[in-house]
Amino acid sequence: MSILVYVENTDGKFKKSAFEVVSYANAIAEQSGTEVIALSIGNVEESQLSVLGKYGASKVLNVNTEQLKSFVNQAYAAIIVDAAKSSSASIVVLSNSFSGKGLAPRVAAKLEAGLADGAIELPTVNGETLQVKTGAFSGKAFAYVALTSAVKVIAVNPNSFEVKEAEGTVTIEPYSPSIDTSDFSTIVKDIIRATDKISLPEAEIVVSAGRGLKGPENWGMIEELAHVLGAATACSKPVSDAGWRPHSEHVGQTGIAVSPNLYIAIGISGAIQHLAGVSASKTIVVINKDPEAPFFKVADYGIVGDAFDVIPKLITALKAYKGI
Amino acid sequence: MKILVCISNVPDTTSKITFTNDNTAFNNAGVQYIVNPYDEIALSKAIDLAEGGKGTVTVITVGDSSTEATIRKALATGADNAIRVNALPRDAWFVANQIAHYAKDNSFDLILTGRESIDYNGTQVGSLVATILNIPSVSISKKLDIDGNSATVEREIEGGKEVLTLNLPAVIGTAEGVAETKIPNMRGIMTARTKPLDVIEPIEVAQLSHIVKFETPAPRGAVTLVDAGDVEKLVSLLHEKAKVI
Numbered sequence: 001m002s003i004l005v006y007v008e009n010t011d012g013k014f015k016k017s018a019f020e021v022v023s024y025a026n027a028i029a030e031q032s033g034t035e036v037i038a039l040s041i042g043n044v045e046e047s048q049l050s051v052l053g054k055y056g057a058s059k060v061l062n063v064n065t066e067q068l069k070s071f072v073n074q075a076y077a078a079i080i081v082d083a084a085k086s087s088s089a090s091i092v093v094l095s096n097s098f099s100g101k102g103l104a105p106r107v108a109a110k111l112e113a114g115l116a117d118g119a120i121e122l123p124t125v126n127g128e129t130l131q132v133k134t135g136a137f138s139g140k141a142f143a144y145v146a147l148t149s150a151v152k153v154i155a156v157n158p159n160s161f162e163v164k165e166a167e168g169t170v171t172i173e174p175y176s177p178s179i180d181t182s183d184f185s186t187i188v189k190d191i192i193r194a195t196d197k198i199s200l201p202e203a204e205i206v207v208s209a210g211r212g213l214k215g216p217e218n219w220g221m222i223e224e225l226a227h228v229l230g231a232a233t234a235c236s237k238p239v240s241d242a243g244w245r246p247h248s249e250h251v252g253q254t255g256i257a258v259s260p261n262l263y264i265a266i267g268i269s270g271a272i273q274h275l276a277g278v279s280a281s282k283t284i285v286v287i288n289k290d291p292e293a294p295f296f297k298v299a300d301y302g303i304v305g306d307a308f309d310v311i312p313k314l315i316t317a318l319k320a321y322k323g324i
Numbered sequence: 325m326k327i328l329v330c331i332s333n334v335p336d337t338t339s340k341i342t343f344t345n346d347n348t349a350f351n352n353a354g355v356q357y358i359v360n361p362y363d364e365i366a367l368s369k370a371i372d373l374a375e376g377g378k379g380t381v382t383v384i385t386v387g388d389s390s391t392e393a394t395i396r397k398a399l400a401t402g403a404d405n406a407i408r409v410n411a412l413p414r415d416a417w418f419v420a421n422q423i424a425h426y427a428k429d430n431s432f433d434l435i436l437t438g439r440e441s442i443d444y445n446g447t448q449v450g451s452l453v454a455t456i457l458n459i460p461s462v463s464i465s466k467k468l469d470i471d472g473n474s475a476t477v478e479r480e481i482e483g484g485k486e487v488l489t490l491n492l493p494a495v496i497g498t499a500e501g502v503a504e505t506k507i508p509n510m511r512g513i514m515t516a517r518t519k520p521l522d523v524i525e526p527i528e529v530a531q532l533s534h535i536v537k538f539e540t541p542a543p544r545g546a547v548t549l550v551d552a553g554d555v556e557k558l559v560s561l562l563h564e565k566a567k568v569i
């Protein structure tokens with residue numbers, strides 16, 4: 001018996017979510033006395049792979065072939081399933097990242113496994129059943145999902161489980177799964193990365209602005225504030241609908257759900273659909289000139305004021321605080 | 325081109341979410357149901373692709389008879405015909421198996437789903453259907469172009485996007501950017517009533533998961549207001565009290 005964890009990398013470097021999922025699997029393993037086997041696919045250096053030991057992996061299966069350099073969900077899912085079977089895994093853990101969202105159901109279907117996606121806490125074990133807390137109703141509620149199948153798959157929400165160091169040694173094994181060419185009917189043509197941007201689902205601080213900003217020409221100060229804080233930028237739906245900002249920045253019930261440590265909402269009214277996607281934020285700061293804006297009801301800190309007056313001052317104060 | 329669009333019947337986005345039976349069941353008293361907003365994007369894209377006799381659009385829902393108003397809305401928007409699998413959805417695996425079972429016998433070129441539903445938020449159904457049918461899938465697409473037998477898709481990735489090509493048949497999950505959502509016009513509403521809505525019975529599916537109970541988030545404490553002229557105070561609160569910077 002073991003717990004298999006799939007760890008994602010970007011250009012050969014593990015993301016924080018990789019350490020989160022290994023930590024998560026290790027916490028389950030410690031409860032149930034099993035071992036954590038990590039599976040890495042792609043060109044990751046040995047020194048990087050061995051870092052996974054620091055978070056509780058006792059073995060790393062390393063798949064490194066040219067054919068698998070870019071992410072193809074059918075092929076990657078087949079490899080995860082292959083590794084899960086060969087290591088007799090009873091639980092498969094992955095990140096509920098954009099790629100993970102495509103992989104987890106494929107893996108679950110092939111293993112006839114129940115899937116809890118969007119897990120935000122460690123599971124509780126009740127005999128053969130695992131119970132996992134997940135987000136539901138777009139952040140307006142939580143659901144406890146019971147997985148009753150022999151094998152279980154859990155996709156852990158980024159930023160919802162702390163990275164924790166563990167003791168132990170790790171071995172790295174090259175792994176050559178059997179690959180079916182029919183799993184490669186998807187071809188990656190191009191990857192376009194906005195290199196200077198912090199990814200929204202993974203961001204620890206998010207600076208978000210709404211229609212109160214009046215137009216796209218005013219986003220300079222939002223970007224500057226985000227830059228000073230090392231934050232990702234986001235927006236409300238009407239802002240992306242109007243084309244002021246890209247759709248990938250729209251947060252809320254019908255956008256991206258975020259759970260940063262700090263969410264700063266500027267010129268956003270706090271409509272129920274917006275709140276749905278941001279209510280998992282640990283600390284919420286609201287800046288709005290309307291004291292009646294509903295967002296103040298869910299905020300931890302608030303400033304009633306004009307964004308065009310407050311934001312430049314806030315940038316100056318933060319720069320002073322950071323010594324930059 | 326034959327297109328199948330999977331439609332989920334979900335509580336309106338303004339709904340207050342509460343539960344009954346000791347927090348084990350969703351309280352649908354007074355709740356309005358709508359076509360899942362992401363599925364509206366899928367439907368709109370399908371209608372665009374089929375426009376001018378280039379294809380047909382079938383919508384499918386797994387749900388009891390109460391979902392028919394939502395299905396009629398999809399027909400009014402422009403779908404050609406509809407299938408309702410007569411069962412209450414148990415979990416994504418159950419729903420996906422019903423859809424895949426229907427799709428298997430009806431050889432669709434393209435299956436579109438929304439990227440997730442706004443109630444249970446799993447990004448599962450599309451990928452599950454694709455896996456059961458053994459065809460490729462993309463779970464969150466931001467742009468979709470079809471050229472003959474192949475699809476070009478832009479997929480969201482952390483901090484960027486990926487451009488993919490895949491052979492049809494395929495399952496694509498749609499998000500904003502794929503299409504402008506359409507709303508039914510008068511003619512659509514009139515013709516929707518005469519369009520075929522077939523009801524089929526579900527197949528047996530093993531139960532792999534179920535929801536034990538729900539919970540609503542704990543209310544947040546009262547807001548601490550800081551004077552607009554004293555932003556330094558906010559900085560120090562965020563550092564010393566909230567410990568987030």
Ligand SMILES: Cc1cc2nc3c(=O)[nH]c(=O)nc-3n(C[C@H](O)[C@H](O)[C@H](O)COP(=O)(O)OP(=O)(O)OC[C@H]3O[C@@H](n4cnc5c(N)ncnc54)[C@H](O)[C@@H]3O)c2cc1C
Nearest residue numbers: 210211212236237252253254255267268269274289290307
């Ligand atoms: C099906 C559906 C799904 C939706 N999904 C989402 C979603 O996922 N995410 C989302 O965000 N919305 C969503 N919405 C839209 C949502 O209902 C609101 O319309 C939207 O969140 C409002 O955006 P806003 O707060 O930026 O704009 P507004 O409602 O226009 O509010 C602007 C705010 O800025 C303040 N303001 C104005 N000027 C200034 C200034 N100079 N300084 C400071 N404050 C100022 C105003 O007081 C006001 O509170 C959805 C709607 C529907 C119908």
